[in-house]
Amino acid sequence: MSAEIICVGTELLLGDILNSNAQFIAQQLAQLGIPHYYQTVVGDNPERLKQVLEIAISRAQILIFTGGLGPTPDDLTCETIADFFGVALVEHPEIIEDITQKFTQRGRVMTPSNRKQALIPQGAEILPNLTGTAPGIIWQPRSEITIFTFPGVPSEMHRMWEETAVPFLKSQGWGKEIIYSRSLKFWGIGESALAEKVAPYFNLPNPTVAPYAGKGEVRLRISAKAACEAAAEALILPIEKQIKEIAGLNYYGADHDTLASIVGQLLRTSKETLSVAESCTGGGLGQMLTEVSGSSDYFWGGVISYDNSVKVGLLGVNPEDLDKFGAVSAIVAEQMAVGVKTRLATTWGLSITGIAGPSGETDNKPVGLVYIGLAGPKDEVVSFEYRFGTMRGRALIRHVSASTALDLLRRQLLTR
Amino acid sequence: MSAEIICVGTELLLGDILNSNAQFIAQQLAQLGIPHYYQTVVGDNPERLKQVLEIAISRAQILIFTGGLGPTPDDLTCETIADFFGVALVEHPEIIEDITQKFTQRGRVMTPSNRKQALIPQGAEILPNLTGTAPGIIWQPRSEITIFTFPGVPSEMHRMWEETAVPFLKSQGWGKEIIYSRSLKFWGIGESALAEKVAPYFNLPNPTVAPYAGKGEVRLRISAKAACEAAAEALILPIEKQIKEIAGLNYYGADHDTLASIVGQLLRTSKETLSVAESCTGGGLGQMLTEVSGSSDYFWGGVISYDNSVKVGLLGVNPEDLDKFGAVSAIVAEQMAVGVKTRLATTWGLSITGIAGPSGETDNKPVGLVYIGLAGPKDEVVSFEYRFGTMRGRALIRHVSASTALDLLRRQLLTR
Incomplete structure (x- = not known):
C-alpha cells in the first residue's frame, strides 16, 4: 500500500507558485506511516492528466490530487478523473446550498460558474471544504484504488486534510508503521x-x-x-x-534549535549578557540572536559599525590601527569586541569584520576573509581568521560569518 | 521539444524540504520558451529512479535532474542515469583538482568520499559548480535526449543554471514562443x-x-x-x-529591486547618508540595507538598542521619557532616530521600536504595535504608529517593521 501525490496546475509548471502542498502532504503521510515514492506535477490538461493517472494507478493505491477544483473553465481535475474511470458526474444540491451560503456570508451572490463545483463522480463521497467553495472527494472507483481530491489553496487544503482525510486514512488501517x-x-x-x-x-x-x-x-x-x-x-x-x-x-x-537559541540557553543558564559589533554582517548577527523570543534576557544590543567612523566613534577602535592593519584585521576585530562589551556593559562582546564581496577585496585580502573577535568576562579577548571562499556569494558569506560567530561563542561557553 | 523536471531526494518525499528547485527551473524554462508538462519527485532509489527515467524519455526530450550528486552513498543520481543508458563512469582529474582547491581555500582537506563526485558518464560534458563541490553534467546519451544534472542545494544550482545551462539552452534554439x-x-x-x-x-x-x-x-x-x-x-x-x-x-x-536597493539608489543620488537605531528588529533593518552590495556608500551603521540601557547610553534617549511613555512609544522612537543621526553624523536617522511578540504585550500595548521614527537633514523628526496585528507572528512583524521603515524613508526622499 503506497500513496502518490499529484499536483495539478499550470501555475506550478510556470513556476508562479511554490508547491508547498506536496511538502505538507508528504509530511502528513510520513507521520501516518503511509509510504509514498512519487510526486507528480501536471498542468490543467485533461489528456496529460489522464496519462499521469494511468501511471499512478500502476504504482500506487492511494492517489492524492491537489488543484484544479476551482470554478473557472481551466479547472478540470474532478471531471477528468471521472472521465478516466468512465463514471458520470452528479450534481449535489447540498454543495450548491453550501456555496450559496458562503457567498451570502461574504455579502456576495453565487456566480453561475460555481455550480460546476457541485459536480461529483457518481459513488464518490464529498470531502467538505470548511473555508472555501471547492469541495473535494474521497472515491474508490475500483476496489484497490482510493482517490482524494483537494483544492490547491493551501489553507483550505490543510483544514480539509486534517479534519476529514486524516480520520479516514487512520480508520483504514493503512498506516502500519x-x-x-x-x-x-x-x-x-x-x-x-x-x-x-x-x-x-x-x-x-x-x-x-x-x-x-x-x-x-x-x-x-x-x-x-x-x-x-x-x-x-x-x-x-x-x-x-x-x-x-x-x-x-x-x-x-x-530539530528546531538554532545556533542563536542554543547560545541563548547557555547565556541564560550562566546569567550572562551579550553585545555585538558588526561590520560586514550589517546587523545580521543581532537579527539572528533576536529571532529567539525572550532574547532580551541576555542580549542587550550592539553597534553596526559599517563605516570606519562608527568603529572609531562608537566602539573606540584605534584609528592608527585601522590605518595600519585595515578594517578587516584581527586587531580591529578584537578592539570592536572589547569596545562593544565595555560600552554596553555586557559579559561578552562578539564582533565581525570581513569582506562579504563582491567588491572590496584587495591584493592580500580576498572576498570571504572574515575576522571574528570575542571579548570575555575576565577581560580576555581572542580573534579568529576565516576564509569563507571567494565564490560563495555575499549573502552566504554574511550568513556563515554570523553563524560562525555564534558557534565560536557557543564553544567558548561550553568549554571554559 | 519539451522538458521534464525530475527532483531526486528522499528528503522531498519525507516533506523535510520545499521543492524550490522545481519552481526555479519552471520559471527559467518559461522565460526560455521551452515548454514543460511534467515534474516528478522520486527518492534516492536506483530502481524507482530508472522507472521515472523510462517514463520521462517517452514524453520529454530534455530531462533536468536536481539532487543526489553529493559525496555520500545515498547520492546515486549520476551513476543511476549512466547505468540506465548502459554507459560507464569515468573519473575526471580536473574535477578532483577543483574539489581539492575548494577544500584548501576553506582550510580543509578533501575527504576520499568526495572522489565519487568526479565520476561522470563517458561522453558527458561537465557542468561546473562554482560554489560547491558537486559538478553537474550535460549529456546526450541518445541523439534525441539531453540530460542535465544539478546539485540539490539551491544556491549552487541557481548559479550553475544561469552561467552554464542558460547559454547552452539558448544556443540550441529550442525555445519558440x-x-x-x-x-x-x-x-x-x-x-x-x-x-x-x-x-x-x-x-x-x-x-x-x-x-x-x-x-x-x-x-x-x-x-x-x-x-x-x-x-x-x-x-x-x-x-x-x-x-x-x-x-x-x-x-x-x-523584479530584483528591494525597498533597500531603492532607498540606496535615492540616497546615492542625493549624496546623503543613513544610520539606524533598532529595537524590536534587532539588526534586521541594517541587515536589509547591507544586503545591497555597495551600501557602504550611504549606510554608515547603527545601534541595536535592544535593552533600554543601550537606548539611554548609546542613543541618548531620555530615561524619564522611557519611564513615562515606555520603550515602545512615539517619543522614544523620535529620540532614537535623532540620537543615532547625531552620533553617527548622517543625513538621516531611522528608528524602530515595537513589540514583536509573542510575549511583551501590556494592557494598552498589543503585540504588533510598532513606532518608526525618522530624523532628517533639517533636524526635523517625525514618527508614525503602526499596528501590524497580534496574529502575524514574531518573524513577520519584524520583517514588516523593517520594510515599513525603509518605505517611510523612500516616500520621504521622493516627496520632499
Whole structure:
C-alpha cells in the first residue's frame, strides 16, 4: 500500500507558485506511516492528466490530487478523473446550498460558474471544504484504488486534510508503521568529513541515518519506522547518543534549535549578557540572536559599525590601527569586541569584520576573509581568521560569518 | 521539444524540504520558451529512479535532474542515469583538482568520499559548480535526449543554471514562443485594494496581469508571450506604465529591486547618508540595507538598542521619557532616530521600536504595535504608529517593521 501525490496546475509548471502542498502532504503521510515514492506535477490538461493517472494507478493505491477544483473553465481535475474511470458526474444540491451560503456570508451572490463545483463522480463521497467553495472527494472507483481530491489553496487544503482525510486514512488501517525523524545539526564540520566519521550508521536499516547540507550547515536525519512515536523514539535515542558522542562539539542542536537559541540557553543558564559589533554582517548577527523570543534576557544590543567612523566613534577602535592593519584585521576585530562589551556593559562582546564581496577585496585580502573577535568576562579577548571562499556569494558569506560567530561563542561557553 | 523536471531526494518525499528547485527551473524554462508538462519527485532509489527515467524519455526530450550528486552513498543520481543508458563512469582529474582547491581555500582537506563526485558518464560534458563541490553534467546519451544534472542545494544550482545551462539552452534554439514577465512590487497597499484599482487588467489576454501576495508585500506579474524578449517587452511596457500611474507612490520597484536597493539608489543620488537605531528588529533593518552590495556608500551603521540601557547610553534617549511613555512609544522612537543621526553624523536617522511578540504585550500595548521614527537633514523628526496585528507572528512583524521603515524613508526622499 503506497500513496502518490499529484499536483495539478499550470501555475506550478510556470513556476508562479511554490508547491508547498506536496511538502505538507508528504509530511502528513510520513507521520501516518503511509509510504509514498512519487510526486507528480501536471498542468490543467485533461489528456496529460489522464496519462499521469494511468501511471499512478500502476504504482500506487492511494492517489492524492491537489488543484484544479476551482470554478473557472481551466479547472478540470474532478471531471477528468471521472472521465478516466468512465463514471458520470452528479450534481449535489447540498454543495450548491453550501456555496450559496458562503457567498451570502461574504455579502456576495453565487456566480453561475460555481455550480460546476457541485459536480461529483457518481459513488464518490464529498470531502467538505470548511473555508472555501471547492469541495473535494474521497472515491474508490475500483476496489484497490482510493482517490482524494483537494483544492490547491493551501489553507483550505490543510483544514480539509486534517479534519476529514486524516480520520479516514487512520480508520483504514493503512498506516502500519509511522516514520518519525529527528534532525541533528552540526556547525564547524563539512558534510563529507562528518559523513566519514559516522559512515557505519548510513547502513542501518531502522532507524536510518542520512546527511544533508544546508546553508553552511550539515544535518543528519535519523528516521525510525515503528508502530508509534514512543517506539520510534526508543529506536532513535541510542543512535542519537552515539552520533553526538562521535561529533563532540561539532553537534550543536536538534530539530528546531538554532545556533542563536542554543547560545541563548547557555547565556541564560550562566546569567550572562551579550553585545555585538558588526561590520560586514550589517546587523545580521543581532537579527539572528533576536529571532529567539525572550532574547532580551541576555542580549542587550550592539553597534553596526559599517563605516570606519562608527568603529572609531562608537566602539573606540584605534584609528592608527585601522590605518595600519585595515578594517578587516584581527586587531580591529578584537578592539570592536572589547569596545562593544565595555560600552554596553555586557559579559561578552562578539564582533565581525570581513569582506562579504563582491567588491572590496584587495591584493592580500580576498572576498570571504572574515575576522571574528570575542571579548570575555575576565577581560580576555581572542580573534579568529576565516576564509569563507571567494565564490560563495555575499549573502552566504554574511550568513556563515554570523553563524560562525555564534558557534565560536557557543564553544567558548561550553568549554571554559 | 519539451522538458521534464525530475527532483531526486528522499528528503522531498519525507516533506523535510520545499521543492524550490522545481519552481526555479519552471520559471527559467518559461522565460526560455521551452515548454514543460511534467515534474516528478522520486527518492534516492536506483530502481524507482530508472522507472521515472523510462517514463520521462517517452514524453520529454530534455530531462533536468536536481539532487543526489553529493559525496555520500545515498547520492546515486549520476551513476543511476549512466547505468540506465548502459554507459560507464569515468573519473575526471580536473574535477578532483577543483574539489581539492575548494577544500584548501576553506582550510580543509578533501575527504576520499568526495572522489565519487568526479565520476561522470563517458561522453558527458561537465557542468561546473562554482560554489560547491558537486559538478553537474550535460549529456546526450541518445541523439534525441539531453540530460542535465544539478546539485540539490539551491544556491549552487541557481548559479550553475544561469552561467552554464542558460547559454547552452539558448544556443540550441529550442525555445519558440518565450514567456517574459515583469514583477511590479508595491508597499503600503493591500492585495485586494490594489486588485480593485487594476481589476480591468486582469482580463487582458496578452500580456496577462496577475496579483501575488508576499511577506507583507503585493506584487503584480505582467507576463507576455512573444517571439523574443524585445517583442514581449514591447507588449509589457504600456501596461506597466499605466499600472504604475494608477498605483502612484505605492509602487516601489520591479523584479530584483528591494525597498533597500531603492532607498540606496535615492540616497546615492542625493549624496546623503543613513544610520539606524533598532529595537524590536534587532539588526534586521541594517541587515536589509547591507544586503545591497555597495551600501557602504550611504549606510554608515547603527545601534541595536535592544535593552533600554543601550537606548539611554548609546542613543541618548531620555530615561524619564522611557519611564513615562515606555520603550515602545512615539517619543522614544523620535529620540532614537535623532540620537543615532547625531552620533553617527548622517543625513538621516531611522528608528524602530515595537513589540514583536509573542510575549511583551501590556494592557494598552498589543503585540504588533510598532513606532518608526525618522530624523532628517533639517533636524526635523517625525514618527508614525503602526499596528501590524497580534496574529502575524514574531518573524513577520519584524520583517514588516523593517520594510515599513525603509518605505517611510523612500516616500520621504521622493516627496520632499
